[in-house]
Amino acid sequence: ETGVTQTPRHLVMGMTNKKSLKCEQHLGHNAMYWYKQSAKKPLELMFVYSLEERVENNSVPSRFSPECPNSSHLFLHLHTLQPEDSALYLCASSQGQGAGWAKNIQYFGAGTRLSVL
Amino acid sequence: ILNVEQSPQSLHVQEGDSTNFTCSFPSSNFYALHWYRWETAKSPEALFVMTLNGDEKKKGRISATLNTKEGYSYLYIKGSQPEDSATYLCALDPRRISSGSARQLTFGSGTQLTVLP
Numbered sequence: 001e002t003g004v005t006q007t008p009r010h011l012v013m014g015m016t017n018k019k020s021l022k023c024e025q026h027l028g029h030n031a032m033y034w035y036k037q038s039a040k041k042p043l044e045l046m047f048v049y050s051l052e053e054r055v056e057n058n059s060v061p062s063r064f065s066p067e068c069p070n071s072s073h074l075f076l077h078l079h080t081l082q083p084e085d086s087a088l089y090l091c092a093s094s095q096g097q098g099a100g101w102a103k104n105i106q107y108f109g110a111g112t113r114l115s116v117l
Numbered sequence: 118i119l120n121v122e123q124s125p126q127s128l129h130v131q132e133g134d135s136t137n138f139t140c141s142f143p144s145s146n147f148y149a150l151h152w153y154r155w156e157t158a159k160s161p162e163a164l165f166v167m168t169l170n171g172d173e174k175k176k177g178r179i180s181a182t183l184n185t186k187e188g189y190s191y192l193y194i195k196g197s198q199p200e201d202s203a204t205y206l207c208a209l210d211p212r213r214i215s216s217g218s219a220r221q222l223t224f225g226s227g228t229q230l231t232v233l234p
Binding site for chain 1: 121149151153158159160162163166206208210220222223224225226
């Protein structure tokens with residue numbers, strides 16, 4: 001148990017659907033991240049939130065829309081996705097300030113396996 | 118774009134064998150190097166974070182070394198066991214001025230280790 005929980009674990013959606021992925025961390029961290037893992041590719045950083053403000057958006061298509069209502073929760077809203085968006089989506093958190101900041105260790109959830117039909 | 122390379126991509130060893138794999142990164146852009154272990158259907162978990170040239174870290178049968186001048190890190194597993202089977206990821210924490218308190222990691226594609234009983 002890493003202290004980062006993602007739901008759902010699996011999601012199948014059509015290209016016209018709207019769905020949301022949820023991430024919750026119980027570690028008291030103040031930075032949260034969305035990553036995408038496609039087959040045979042490195043983990044790809046999508047979004048970074050620090051103290052609930054988005055600090056990075058790495059050229060992600062607008063059909064992915066993140067939301068961070070507080071430092072413990074992070075959502076990824078999905079709409080009109082394409083089959084090539086099928087992947088594993090991982091959430092992570094890290095200590096943005098105080099002890100542990102310098103190491104920037106990321107704590108990951110188990111991911112949501114997304115299939116777009 | 119930072120390039121973090123891991124080799125080999127996959128590796129099969131017999132139980133009891135010792136093994137090692139490599140992570141290469143641009144030496145000119147370095148703050149820290151992370152190693153993560155990712156078992157199937159679980160979350161990636163941090164093994165080591167190294168910052169100093171010549172650093173050597175150890176955790177049980179697993180150890181890692183770091184050469185920042187030439188831009189590589191080795192991960193060693195002594196006497197491999199089936200429970201060591203996982204994907205081992207390295208990630209570069211680059212020297213950059215980051216906005217906010219979150220710093221981004223750039224991950225390699227991983228080395229998938231299978232230990233055969």
